[in-house]
Amino acid sequence: MTTLLLVDDHPMFLAGTQMILEKHGFIVAAAANAAEARQKLEQSRFDAYLYDLNLPEVNGFELTGMTLDRHPDACIVILTGEVLAEHFDRLMELGVSGLLDKSSTGDQLVTGLTLAMEGRVVLPLEFARQLRTKSFSRTNTDDAIRRRLTENERKVLELIAEGGKNKDIAAALFMSQRNVEYLISSIFEKLAVSSRQEAVARATALGYLS
Known part of the structure; x- marks a missing residue:
């Protein structure tokens, strides 16, 4: 049950x-x-x-x-x-x-x-359709990606660049590891990457990271 x-x-x-x-x-x-x-x-x-x-x-x-x-x-x-x-x-x-x-x-x-x-x-x-329509209406430019990343996603990116593991990132940002995993998945999707290394490289190219 x-x-x-x-x-x-x-x-x-x-x-x-x-x-x-x-x-x-x-x-x-x-x-x-x-x-x-x-x-x-x-x-x-x-x-x-x-x-x-x-x-x-x-x-x-x-x-x-x-x-x-x-x-x-x-x-x-x-x-x-x-x-x-x-x-x-x-x-x-x-x-x-x-x-x-x-x-x-x-x-x-x-x-x-x-x-x-x-x-x-x-x-x-109906809400999912609104999200999909909104997503497809955006142009795939670097500026659009910048606007889509949240503050928490940017913080996670910075800690990934510093070599932080999920548990370390969770402790540093006072959130659960599940939240961190979700944010990383969201970052990968928004930056169109499939690994941490690619995410860091892409974020650096966009100016998120120095």
Whole structure:
């Protein structure tokens, strides 16, 4: 049986979602806020974590960070009714496994969670199409690549150039190794390279590194 921690501050939505998941065979621990979630995190480890983004006091970003600090390989899916484009980069940098809209049907919710636990990135189709359109509309120039690299990706590049291993980079930037691995994969994709050496050479040519 798959265990899951569900966190949402809307009582009716929390109860309804818990019921749907339990009907599909999940063992669900429900929490209405981050304080309850922390208690459950201290008591148990779960196969997956489904978090609302807009929580009171401690939001979904912070709760995700706390969870990954405790369990770096945790499968976390964010469930939100907000505009995803505003939060996508930050959530991916944190290390979430996917994003699901609160309007998802029960079957879509279960399918999304299942795929995330299999290591697949889960995104709403309409949002994924927007990302693809945006990506293809960019010209493949060095300036475009510069704009696409995030601050964390630049920091990781600098540490790679200094010979840092993943665990060293994670310690230096106060993040999990899983986050570092994601950032390195993102850097490789954006710079169109397949190794650290190529990434350093490409970044040097672009002026990121001296």
